Amino acid sequence: MNPFTFLIDNWDLYINGFLRLFQAANLAFVLAMIVGVIIASFRVSPIPPLQRFAAFYVTVFRNSPLLIIFFLFFFGLPKLGFTFTPFTSTVIVMTLYTGAYLAETVRSGINSVDTGQAEAARAIGLKFREVLGTVVIPQALRTVVGPIGNLYIANAKNTVIGTTIGLFVETTAAQRLANSTGQPIAAYSAAAIFFVVWLLIAAQVFTSIEQRVAIKR
């Protein structure tokens, strides 16, 4: 069967699953942005323990396979007495994982800001937090909107792994339909359509943000 008709026939199942995934991915990404900015600030801060903590965090989460982090969270933490719903677990793991990548991206943005800017800000009496918050990070983020857009897309697709392992009912629609109808190609292609549409729109949004916030010349 053609994936489009397959999709229309099973619309309710797909749309519920999609919306749940969409929520998890976006929530994780917003939190990851916060984590990323904080960790990047730690890395450029003059306080060595914060620098070391941030470097350690980035090393751990950037160099571990996502699947293993998920397994540790889903199957390891409950043994230690921490239990979360699959949705929450997915959001936490994706926040930490994407946060590590965002931290590196934001840091490269910070490094691209002219050092004279930080110095000028310091010279007129801004404290370290104000230098970063009002002068350096706003400029840094403007230069890395493109890479952040890439990470948004990667985050969206990686979130699927969590929803698959966590087996939250709504998001496994395609899997269940593939099994029950015996039409895996149509079932998975229909799910892919959601991603293509979603991420094309997202890419467009990031492009327009990039143009809007670009420093006026």
Next chain:
Amino acid sequence: MTDTVQRSAATGEPMIRLEGLTKRFPGQAEPAVDALDLEVPRGEIVILVGPSGCGKTTTMRLINRLIEPTSGRIVIDGEDVTKVDPDNLRRRIGYVIQQVGLFPHMTVADNIATVPRLLKWKEERIRARVDELLDLVGLDPSAYRHRYPKQLSGGQRQRAGVARALSADPPVMLMDEPFGAIDPITRERLQNEFLRLQQEIRKTIVFVTHDIDEAIKMGDRIAILRQGSRVAQYDTPEHILSAPADDFVADFIGAGASLKRLNLTRVHDVELAQWPTATSDTARDEILATLQSSDKGAVLILDAQRRPLRWVAARDIQRTDRPLMETGLVAEAVVEAHATLNDALNEMLRSNYGVAIVVDSSGAYQGAVDFGTVSGAVQELRRAARAAARAPVSGGASTGETVR
């Protein structure tokens, strides 16, 4: 000579006092700043000048503790600030650097408002202050308030940078080669504007440059520094030019001290030549009569606000086939009264008729500088310099002011 009066009023406790200030960078054998003692009098511009690497910028950055001193004391307005919170200290010290350091993601107004916002001023007060400062530095608030730094020319950015440095009305300003990255013509104008501004605001300014001509023009006092920020000579420009302390200073000043002295004299300090003038609606006969009753070769035509328009000679006035305003020469080579004689001389040499027209700040005609004016002033300066060289040089504050 109001200058002299205001300058000699700058007595008592100096605004900035550096005592045995030393900075040793790790891994360097020689200290960058070596036990520097320096006093900056209230309301004056003190120039730190010296060859590159002499420690002048480091010295300046020690004053607002962008760099922490290894030893020594910094006293500002009677208060030892060597150990106070550096962020609060810096909010009381304006700072202008070469590339201006405006924040490109903020409008001019937001740039200027940065420190007032930190100080939690009311938005209304901030807006009023921004407009006041833009006016002060010669940028029309309605046109420039909402522009971004990238939409300004180099000179305009420099003005916005000065406005930002002045935002919280700090008593002290530090300027690190503020006019370094600007083309020579604009630089000259900005220097003159800044000096006029300083007449109004009377800040205590420490100004770093490597350009001795700029130092002579801008400084009430110049500290010529050698390696390690050691003071080779600290004196008024007049004294430094007429009595360099040693060969290092003499070499640094370079040749042409007489020409450099032209930088010390303002146009408003010399007697201007008066050329015949007429307004644009004056009848031709009358203009011709004015011209013939003077010993000059042309009449300067002014508009209703007395702003110079054109030079017309007798032959132009007699050519009735064309309107008067289309004959003669456009009145170029205009300088303001606070420009230096050096600026005026430059303009004169560029113009067609060897005369620089002097106007006041509203552009109205005041008089003219011609070769007679300049050579008279040079002779006067030479006489004064010879007298100063004979007088004892004690690094005193009260001497050497007569030339101005």
